[in-house]
Amino acid sequence: MSRFIKRRHPEYAENVGHWDFLEATYRGGRAWFEDHIFHYIKEGDAEFKDRLARAYRFNHTREIVDLLNKYIFRSPIARNTKDADRVVQAFWKNATLSGLNVDQYMKLLANRSSVFGRVWVFVDNNRRDGALTISEDAKTRFYSYFVKPQDAMDMGFTETGDLNWILVREYHRNDEDPLRADGKVEERFRLWTRDSWHLFKVNKQKRGSGQAVLLDEAMHNLGQVPCFALDHMLGERKYVSDAMIADTAYLDRAVANYLSNLDAIIQDQTFSQLAMPAQNLMPGEDDYVKLLEMGTKRIFLFNGEGGGVPMYISPDVKQAEIIVGVINKIISEIYHSVGMAGERTKQDNAVGIDNSSGVAKAYDFERLNSLLVSKAESLDRAENQLVHLILLWAGKSRADDEADLVRYPRDFDTRGLYDEFDIAERLARVEAPDVVRREQMKDVVDKLFPALSKDLVAEIERELKDWPPTAEGMIETMQAGAGAAARGAGQDQLPRNAEEQNRQGQVTRNTADAGS
Template identity: 25%
Template sequence: MEPNWDFIFHRRHPHYFRNLECWQRSAAAYAGGEAYLRQALIRHVSEVELEFAERLRRAYYFNYPRKLARLITQFVLSVEPTREGADPALVEDFSRSGLRAGEVMRQFSTLLNVFGGAAVEIEMPFFEGEVDCERRNREKLRPAAKVHSPLEIPDWGFGADGELDWIIFEEHVRVAPGPWKPAVELLRRKLYTRNECFVLEREAGTGIVRQRLHAVHRLGAVPAFYLTEPDGYGLNSGHYFEDVVRISDAILNNESESQMNIVKQMFGLLVISEGFARGARSAGGSRSGGATEKFSHVLARSAAIWESPEERGISRYISPSGADTSRIREENDALKRELFDTVGMALVTPCREAQTAESKAWDYHQVKQFLACRADMLEQAELRCWKLMAKFDPSIRVPSVLYNREFAVADLKSSIESLLELREFSGGTAYRREVEKSALFLLEKIRKIDPLRRRAILEEIEREEKEADHA
């Protein structure tokens, strides 16, 4: 019996349904640009269409969501992980499209920051016949890692052993067979089970579903994994990035208001007397031919407003004061601090001089712990990638992967001074070697050291330690 492939295109996991709108908003905020300005900028009730259109054209977007997502990744991956025993060819081309292992994990980390979850698919190209070393290198017949956002994972299921039993990946594909044939837009879904892989495609215009590929991998495991932050969705809660986007939207709208206030200060708002308006109306109505010319008025922030002669009687321009603009900027500065504090990356306080040494140390410890937890997730994820690759190709050795968990978020100058003071203390050989290793770590914060050179330095330190032990 032919399977109902169309049913695969309608599957949606409840978790996917609950978070779809939030994920789409987070993705749009990260992307930024004019499309997001039109989505996030709020029109006021008293704002006419022309006025809002002007404010929209003038608006600009400080992309704090992207800055924060990338900042966390840059901190965590500031030191290249060690991969002892890894295949150099795989490290240099982890995706079979030119992305190195570190670059693939950078993508994975940023997706975790934006969505609170991400998946990695380990795919193997389909081939027939015998494979020797030359053909393997020429056709790149080796497993590769591909990162997916939650928006590309519509459904999945777990088995009784707690491991993935099956998973579906979705992507939009444009097939262009050549310059003389029209391109075709397809929606592709890839279904992985523990022993098989199905690739299905649905044409955008006709909706026809076809099975493009069926392959048997016989791994006994789904060649993919889906990780979510354990203290987010793992506790049946949402992801903090939704709050980041909301605070960023508040900054965007406040900044737009501040910008328009500056424009109003330069050009002002016209106020005319009611008597002038009535005179203009009567003049229009007494024109020849009996035609009545309309004299319209609109109540809006940028349109002329009426004023009775008793109130003022003098036409003039008014504008908001500069104090209003400064208050908006102060509010935005406070929101920016709260924004970084929301994700645990508040390294700078408004009154740094007034901070005690204890409070500074606690702030640094908070950031270091946050980054260490993220490094632990990335380390586990990359190790799972290597293990799945080894299932496809037993000749691939699973390396010893180690991510850095020491982050110099405190002042570098004070750290070096403290390290120099430690060298003055009397201690054994092992103590001095630990000080030297710490000095190497701080040196990397000043200038990036080649991984091979770094390993040579560490080996030299360890060799001196062994020689001292034997002496």
């Protein structure tokens, strides 16, 4: 068991450093600069320490990840609460141990999957009685949590590609008793299989080897491992998946280093260095002490026998111009790579919208829209898998032919509900084919009622087959309506006797005579 815990899956060793870098670059903070700002040639340790203290950056990595989340969750997610089981509705209200609802939890999962490329999502409950399945119980609570790829140590798959087992690392702190607990954080390892789970820890020995100790175990008998992989983009890779910031994080680091180099140039340009003949500066003299008290801390000396005079020197301004141009180019590539060029201008990072052509913006929008659709499909699949695991834990299941309870948007354009009605009106004016108008009306219904029950959806689809009505059908409907109105009016105005009926006829004849 100790050897098994130390074992790693084939692609873990070559990716764990990459995952740590992506996480650190997204998180940022002052500690990030100590590991990712580099020495440049001919720089001393003291100068590098001062430059490191002045280092700064705008976190473009976090910016593009957070912008993607804002676009994804701009429209509400359609959840079919009418057809959802009671345990699923309870989970949607309280999805995690910290009390996040499902909307907040899915935003967090979307963010983490963009950073790492893949996270492992687990579903568990607060029952530890060893029951085969968890029935509906007021004390039973279902919750979910995710595991970073650095903590998914190893895993195995069946011949059909299903997850067979997975070993995850957990961190536990002994803090139950505020006075007697030591407060140390220790690593624990949990092995999940298709029927059970087992919790271990490794006690280290003097020679560096360790002995695995079983702390707890239980049977769940679900027939599958209660977790799944949430990828940034749907794919077929078993162990890893490409992150959204897999390339942009390294570009972001290059920008931070160039900005630090630019800061050094500005410092040297502002505080120019003194160069003077060595013959006029002798240690121990008052002039020597006074010169050291000047704004510069270093003095370049040269042989002044040829008549040289003291002067101030500074770096060439063109060096700073080159660095600024490279920084702007890299920033532009960061946002172009994900279709967010409109968030940053080509010339100045501080100026708002890009001034590129409409065609270029259209291509950027299509790139971003494709990214959003792919991300929405991944989140759609993940949340419906959550529903499946919740029902599995509760001893229930959904039929294979039943529609999914959760639906994420598939179109992220700026066309709203009023635009759809305008399009419908224009299609009617040009006498568009009925099949075109029916398909367009489906979009109207989707935007009007995004979370209809399956019965209502079926009824609407049946009625849409006879829509739009034909001209003959409209005439018949109008005639039927007019006849019903006439019959109703006739019943209200029937004459009470023959004399009144005769009087009405006289009035009619007199009116006709007057008109003639």
